[in-house]
Amino acid sequence: MLLPLADEPFTVPTDRDMLPSERRTFVRTHRTCVYGYRRMHDGPAMSIVYYIPTDDDELLVSTMAGRGKTKAIARDGKVSLCILDERWPFAYLQVYADAVIERDRDLVVDVMMAVAGRMSGQPLGEEARPFVEAMAAEENRVVVRCRPYATFAQPPRHLHRNDQEEVITHWVSGTVAWDAADPV
Template sequence: MGHKMTEEEWRAFVSNGTRTGKLATVRADGRPHLAPVWFVLDGDEVVFNTGAATVKGRNLARDGRIALCVDDDRPPFAYVILEGRAQLSEDPGELRHWAARIGARYMGEDRAEEFGARNGVPGELLVRVRVDKVLAEKGVAD
């Protein structure tokens, strides 16, 4: 039986290492769309970027509701599900800054600027999601 994580625990969990998020968005016909994303926490917001022309980019522009699942698939298992509504920006400075921060998390500080330059370009979206709801459990198999 799992145990609920505290706010401090779930924040540390989702920020640990290079765990990806599994992002759920809503397609125009109501079906879910699921895709992995690199992300960082910025206060009470999840921040990631995506192409404006991707399925998730188009979904977010039309309907900003999201759910993001971050999990540990090793026993005793744990997961965090964050829900909220996305706000989109195409501001070049913000895009490049956050693309670099995200790149640093997943590829290392020495490659941060490379990923900022690659992903902080026209056609990309900066996505900020204010977390409205959290479901977080650890020790699921205990």
Template sequence: MTTMTDNEWRSFLTAGTRLAHIALTRRDGRPHVTPVCFILDGDELAFALSPGSVKGKSLAHDRRIALCVSDERQPYSFVTVEGEAHVSAEPDQIKHIAARIANRYYPSQPADDLAESFVQQGFSAVRISITNVIARRI
């Protein structure tokens, strides 16, 4: 097992259309894991949060978050990120993140249209301040 360098794990996170599996703790202490489309935006990881989701309720109670992105092909590499989530209802933030997600995961759809629909539907923008990274190539 080899530890990835900073550049290697950043490249791993931005390659292709891998999903991040977000891990949170519900208010009653039960764990919650769910896949999300995401982007690496500078030194933060970001995703869009649908209104009324378990993720949103969990983050309102506890902003600590962890996620794992893995490769399903050998050599089965993975990157685990830990941090603190910051949720924003600011339309410009939502549009920025949603447009980048659209470009990455839905390239055949107009990014601006998807971004605007996220704002109209009441999505929020989530930015994760990264506090720890575990990145391995097996």
């Protein structure tokens, strides 16, 4: 089941690294990411996309079958999603995932409608479904189903003004398994 757009995105703590459960909540409550994959030549490919989380922690991305994302998944099956916080101070969470291509027309249309809702901030009405179905067919749309297996967090540490008395500190984050438990 596709999750609806969260009323309020998760606010990242600024005094410590995110717990594993907070990392998952961060992903579930945001909507945009930098989608990256390995290219055959040159450096990684990256693009900004909307993603749709599911109730079983998959992340779904709509794309055209003829695009590089689809070809790279057929070759490799590994992607990275750099989930973006849209609020200051900016934070991000890198998600490493195994990916497959889904061609099921109902799923493709459902994801496209959910993306439209995230873009506009409100759900798309069912009266738009025939138009979305036509667009999906015309553009030969598919869904990238991403199954996260690990995350890497970046803490939001920024100067808010040049005369602040607080010392800015940083800490080292690490890669954490997607399904890791919080420390007790």
